[in-house]
Amino acid sequence: MNEHDGVWYVFKLLFAYLFIMRLYEFESKALLREYGIVTPRSFVFSSPNDPQMDKIDFPFPWYIKAQVPVGGREKAGGVVKVNDFGDAKTQIQLIFQKIINGYPVEKLLVEEAVFAKKEMYLSITIDRQECCYSILAGSQGGIDIETRAAEHPETIMRIQVSPLREIREFDILPISQHLGLETELVRHVVLAMHAIALAFDADLVEINPLIIAKKGLMALDAKIQVDDFALFRQPAIALLPPRGRTKEEEAAASLGLSYVSLSGNIGIICNGAGLTMSTMDLVKSKGGEPANFLDLGGGARSHEFKKGITFIMDNERVRVLFINIFGGITRCDEVAKGLADAVSEIGLKKPIVVRLAGTNENEGRQILEGIGISAFADSDDAAKRAVTMVGDRQ
Amino acid sequence: MILEEHGVLVQGITGREGSFHTRQMLDYGTRVAAGVTPGKGGLSIEGVPVYDTVRHAIREQPGIGFSVVFVPPEHSFDAILESIDAEIPWIVAITEGIPIKDTLWLVNYATLKGSHILGPNCPGIIVPGKYKVGIMPSNAFTKGKIGLISRSGTLTYEVANAIKAEGLGVSAAFGAGGDSIVGTSMLEIARMFESDPGTDSMVVLGEVGGAMEETLASAMHAGIITKPVVAYIAGLTAPPGKRMGHAGAIMSAGSGSPKIKLEKLKDAGATITSSPLQIPKILLAMQ
Numbered sequence: 164m165n166e167h168d169g170v171w172y173v174f175k176l177l178f179a180y181l182f183i184m185r186l187y188e189f190e191s192k193a194l195l196r197e198y199g200i201v202t203p204r205s206f207v208f209s210s211p212n213d214p215q216m217d218k219i220d221f222p223f224p225w226y227i228k229a230q231v232p233v234g235g236r237e238k239a240g241g242v243v244k245v246n247d248f249g250d251a252k253t254q255i256q257l258i259f260q261k262i263i264n265g266y267p268v269e270k271l272l273v274e275e276a277v278f279a280k281k282e283m284y285l286s287i288t289i290d291r292q293e294c295c296y297s298i299l300a301g302s303q304g305g306i307d308i309e310t311r312a313a314e315h316p317e318t319i320m321r322i323q324v325s326p327l328r329e330i331r332e333f334d335i336l337p338i339s340q341h342l343g344l345e346t347e348l349v350r351h352v353v354l355a356m357h358a359i360a361l362a363f364d365a366d367l368v369e370i371n372p373l374i375i376a377k378k379g380l381m382a383l384d385a386k387i388q389v390d391d392f393a394l395f396r397q398p399a400i401a402l403l404p405p406r407g408r409t410k411e412e413e414a415a416a417s418l419g420l421s422y423v424s425l426s427g428n429i430g431i432i433c434n435g436a437g438l439t440m441s442t443m444d445l446v447k448s449k450g451g452e453p454a455n456f457l458d459l460g461g462g463a464r465s466h467e468f469k470k471g472i473t474f475i476m477d478n479e480r481v482r483v484l485f486i487n488i489f490g491g492i493t494r495c496d497e498v499a500k501g502l503a504d505a506v507s508e509i510g511l512k513k514p515i516v517v518r519l520a521g522t523n524e525n526e527g528r529q530i531l532e533g534i535g536i537s538a539f540a541d542s543d544d545a546a547k548r549a550v551t552m553v554g555d556r557q
Numbered sequence: 558m559i560l561e562e563h564g565v566l567v568q569g570i571t572g573r574e575g576s577f578h579t580r581q582m583l584d585y586g587t588r589v590a591a592g593v594t595p596g597k598g599g600l601s602i603e604g605v606p607v608y609d610t611v612r613h614a615i616r617e618q619p620g621i622g623f624s625v626v627f628v629p630p631e632h633s634f635d636a637i638l639e640s641i642d643a644e645i646p647w648i649v650a651i652t653e654g655i656p657i658k659d660t661l662w663l664v665n666y667a668t669l670k671g672s673h674i675l676g677p678n679c680p681g682i683i684v685p686g687k688y689k690v691g692i693m694p695s696n697a698f699t700k701g702k703i704g705l706i707s708r709s710g711t712l713t714y715e716v717a718n719a720i721k722a723e724g725l726g727v728s729a730a731f732g733a734g735g736d737s738i739v740g741t742s743m744l745e746i747a748r749m750f751e752s753d754p755g756t757d758s759m760v761v762l763g764e765v766g767g768a769m770e771e772t773l774a775s776a777m778h779a780g781i782i783t784k785p786v787v788a789y790i791a792g793l794t795a796p797p798g799k800r801m802g803h804a805g806a807i808m809s810a811g812s813g814s815p816k817i818k819l820e821k822l823k824d825a826g827a828t829i830t831s832s833p834l835q836i837p838k839i840l841l842a843m844q
Contacts, residue, residue: 233798289657291737291767291805294664326662327669364658366737392804393656395631423799436735436802437709437764440791441833447794448831456795458802461692461710491694491714521718522694543834 184389184400185407187230189272191385194363195370198355201381205274211259216252221275223247227254230270231263232407237306239263244276265409277383282372283342284308287356289366290323296360298322298330298353300338304372330357348380363400364393411455411478418470420457427452429549430481430513432471434459434493442487445542451550454481462492468501469508476505476512483514485549487542490521497523499530499538506534514552518545559704559729559753562688563622564590566614566645568636570607571597574651575627578692579603582625585695587688590618593636611643623647623690625681630654633677637663641672649690650676650740657804660738667740674740678804679732680710693717693730701726703840704750704784706743707762708733708769708805712791716762716833723837728756733769735803743769747782758785758843760836761827763818765792766806770818777825786827787839790815793831 186194192202206215207230219225229241236242241263245251251273261268284301300320303311312319320341322334330353339349356368367388374381394401408416415422421436425443429451433439439458446453455478459471475484488498498519511534518539519527531538539545565582569575570592580603582589589605591614598609608614615621624645628636633655640648641663648667655677667674675682681691686700692710697718705727707713717727731746733739743761750756759782763770770790776782792801793815800807807813823829828839 289661289738292769292772294661294738296661325665326658327665361658364656366657390657392630392654393658396656421802423796423801425794425796433711435709435711436806437707437712437762437791438715440709440764440795440801440806441712441789443795444791444793445832453794456799456801489711489715489718491697491711492692493711521697521714541834543832 184391184394184403185232186387186389186400186403187232187270187406188228188384188386189230189270190403191387192382194359194387195355195382195385198359200352200355200370201376201379202385203275203277203381203383205272208255208271208273209269211256219273224276225251226272226274226276227251227258228272228274229258229261229263229268230272231266231268233264233266236263241268277374277376277381279372279374279376279383282374282383284319284371285352285356285373286367286369286371287353287360288369293323296324296326296357298324298334298338300341302342308371324357330354344375344380352380359387363387364390364397366390415457415474418474420471420474421460423456425453425455427454428480428482428553430454430457430475430478430484432457432459432468432475432484432486434463434488434490434498435461438487438489442485442542442546445546446485446549449546449550451546451553454478459493463497465497465500465504468498469504472502472505473509476509481513483516483549483552485545486515486517487545488517488519488521490519490523490527493521494523495519495521495527496530499527502536503530503534516545516549516552518542559684559749559755560647560682561622562588562684564588564618564620565688565690566590566611566618566621566624566640567592567605567627568611568624568640569627569629570594570602570605571600572627574692576602578625578627579605581692581695582689585689587690590621591615611639611645615643615645621645623649625649625651625690627651630656634659634663637674638666641667641670644670644672646672647690648672648674648740649679649681650674650734651679651681651692652676653678653735655736657737660736660740664738664740675731676734676736676739678736679734679739680713682729682731683727684729685727691732693732697721698730699726701728702755702757703727704747704753704756704759705730705762706733706746706750706759707731708735708743708764709762709791709803712762712833716760716789716836719834719837720760720840723841725837725840728753735805737767737805737807739805742772744773744776744782747773747776747786751782751784756784758787758840760840761786761788761822762833763788763790763815764803764806765790765795765801765815766803766813768813771821774818774821774825774827777822777827785843786822787836788819788822788827788829789831789833789836790818
């Protein structure tokens with residue numbers, strides 16, 4: 164995998180724990196094949212003029228499928244059927260230029276079109292409520308599986324498997340009966356999917372649709388999602404280029420920030436995920452629009468605040484910066500010091516509203532007064548102020 | 558008291574966090590009886606004897622009822638497993654970043670063996686005026702009759718502090734943890750408060766993702782939880798499919814929506830609020 168070489172990828176790996184590792188369809192299918200599940204013949208293209216075009220040895224029609232880390236690509240025009248060479252070339256060019264649900268197409272899958280009378284659904288996922296693995300088997304798969312499951316719940320069967328045990332014959336039998344398939348075929352696929360979930364720390368292994376092909380079952384599309392907390396022991400997955408993030412999130416990630424970009428104009432910095440979410444909600448309730456989620460975590464030091472503050476200040480979308488801190492393990496003087504450092508380095512580019520409470524609150528206030536910022540004690544008042552300031556600047 | 562005080566074992570006591578919070582817990586009056594770090598047996602941290610294994614620690618220091626885990630994610634599985642097998646009743650997992658597969662297995666195994674896991678990725682337990690097993694900033698909490706149940710650390714401190722400012726106090730605060738799979742659900746904590754004579758009402762601080770708040774609402778409907786509940790859910794503005802800092806804070810197709818959580822809790826009789834800082838005022842009005 165020469166494309167994964169180089170310092171850049173090693174660098175990315177360090178911060179990979181911040182993202183949800185959703186494998187692309189072609190990566191998911193490669194894993195399935197490794198575990199003996201059949202998929203259609205295909206080639207992965209990295210550019211519109213990929214030389215592999217000449218190597219394709221299966222007949223038309225083909226499917227050209229955009230590889231993006233989001234669902235709903237069919238509806239966004241990311242999957243196209245082609246019937247001849249010229250058609251294929253045109254569509255490949257077109258799809259590479261597309262942005263599918265916010266994500267540019269960097270790779271696509273050229274795949275033989277396989278047709279089936281019946282499309283089914285099969286997945287293994289972690290059930291948060293029941294604290295176990297859940298196997299979901301749908302007698303009617305394909306796109307819109309969520310809607311179908313809601314409208315016709317009887318088509319979906321769920322089998323729960325404790326993580327303390329293996330999948331046994333009594334788990335397999337009802338699934339094969341529900342799908343109307345031979346136990347032999349179902350056993351092979353279900354055991355392989357479970358093995359993938361365990362071996363790769365996957366919290367989702369999904370085949371949709373699953374079809375009956377000439378030599379058994381075949382996975383026409385697949386989705387595997389790996390737990391990002393497990394990347395330290397999944398070197399092969401950790402080395403894959405990160406995905407599922409906006410450009411902004413990618414930049415934040417490279418700085419090691421726990422960041423989500425939103426569409427508004429009030430930049431938000433807090434300590435602790437709960438407080439950050441709560442601050443977003445607070446801003447919204449005062450009529451403002453949060454530009455981001457940035458949680459600097461409990462116990463962050465001044466240089467981390469400086470880094471976060473500088474990052475948000477540089478964001479063109481942000482008109483006002485709102486820093487809401489409740490010091491527990493985090494010390495307010497560290498926050499203030501980070502802010503003062505950021506301001507002395509890049510200047511007071513944008514208005515800043517600060518709310519400080521908790522550990523070393525007074526020390527923090529003193530530092531901020533030194534740079535002409537008076538901190539609020541109440542987050543409600545501070546949020547109101549931040550929202551009014553955006554209005555003033557428009 | 559909701560949970561009787563027992564000796565505390567600190568796993569990962571020689572690390573930066575472990576030793577720092579050992580000092581903090583001791584200062585609060587917690588009986589930290591032993592620490593474990595493999596290979597560091599024989600040392601003493603803040604006057605607390607360190608052992609190589611949990612078995613050795615409990616043999617030397619009887620009466621341990623809690624283990625608090627500061628061990629890094631790569632070693633947390635073994636650390637928690639060791640405490641489950643040593644039959645320690647409560648294992649408080651502070652560590653953030655434990656693979657979900659490990660937590661999933663451990664939570665099921667602990668249930669079989671009769672241990673409770675609190676967390677992972679949680680701030681622990683504090684019983685104001687008595688003890689704390691965790692990392693909460695002590696000065697935010699005063700003694701009182703309100704039970705605090707939360708999925709977030711900082712939000713817990715914020716609300717506890719606001720409760721204190723209004724002259725009220727907390728019987729105990731439990732951080733359930735921010736991960737997708739946690740060992741002790743909000744409902745299990747609520748049941749402890751329900752049967753605790755020292756608790757008059759409960760504050761629930763939930764967030765986007767999962768269905769723990771919905772399960773709690775169902776139990777309120779069914780009359781299992783009868784004490785008054787004030788609830789706040791963070792993440793109303795969280796976009797679907799995005800993970801908001803906590804591993805567990807993600808809204809996926811058809812589940813985890815904060816709006817639905819609030820509706821269900823309200824239907825079940827909880828007083829809901831859109832601002833966590835309003836909680837003390839609501840509690841005052843209830844008095």
